Amino acid sequence: MSTQPIHVDLPHQLGRTEARRRIEANVGKLAGFIPGGATVTHEWQADQLSLGIxxxxxxxxxxxxxxxxxxxxxxxxxxxxxxMARPIEAALRSKGSELLLEDRSTK
Structure with missing residues (x-):
């Protein structure tokens, strides 16, 4: 089965450690942002996160x-x-930083 790749860079000013901490804190909430619900698995290897949605x-x-x-x-x-590559890429560009890098630790 062929796949359509999407590549998006999400710039930040957090530094690697804080960005990783925020992503780890938010990754469990990803399923709630997918229409119809989803199952999300994730695994870290150093500073690389692999996701299965x-x-x-x-x-x-x-x-x-x-x-x-x-x-x-x-x-x-x-x-x-x-x-759906273009709309998904557009959504990642517009909401990706908010979804993955927002600090929800005090909310």
């Missing part, structure tokens, strides 16, 4: 590379989801 019978693999001034997001959309 399953919804509506499809599994999307994603990887986040946390760097000092940017989080590099790579998503592989399988099959028919590839047709």
């Amino acid at each position: 399953t919804a509506m019978g499809q599994t999307v693999d994603a990887r986040l590379d946390v760097e000092d001034k940017v989080v590099r997001v790579q998503v592989a959309l399988p099959g028919l989801l590839g047709m």
Whole structure:
């Protein structure tokens, strides 16, 4: 099955450690942002987060590379989801930093 790749850079001024901490704090909430609900699995290897997002019978693999001034997001959309690449990429660009890097520890 072919996949449609999406690459989005999310710039930040948090530093690598704080960006990673915030992503770790928020990753469990990702499923709630996906229409119809989803199951999200994740695993860290150093400063790289691998995600598996399953919804509506499809599994999307994603990887986040946390760097000092940017989080590099790579998503592989399988099959028919590839047709949604542009809207998904636009959503990541507009809401990705808010979703992944917002500090919700005091809220």
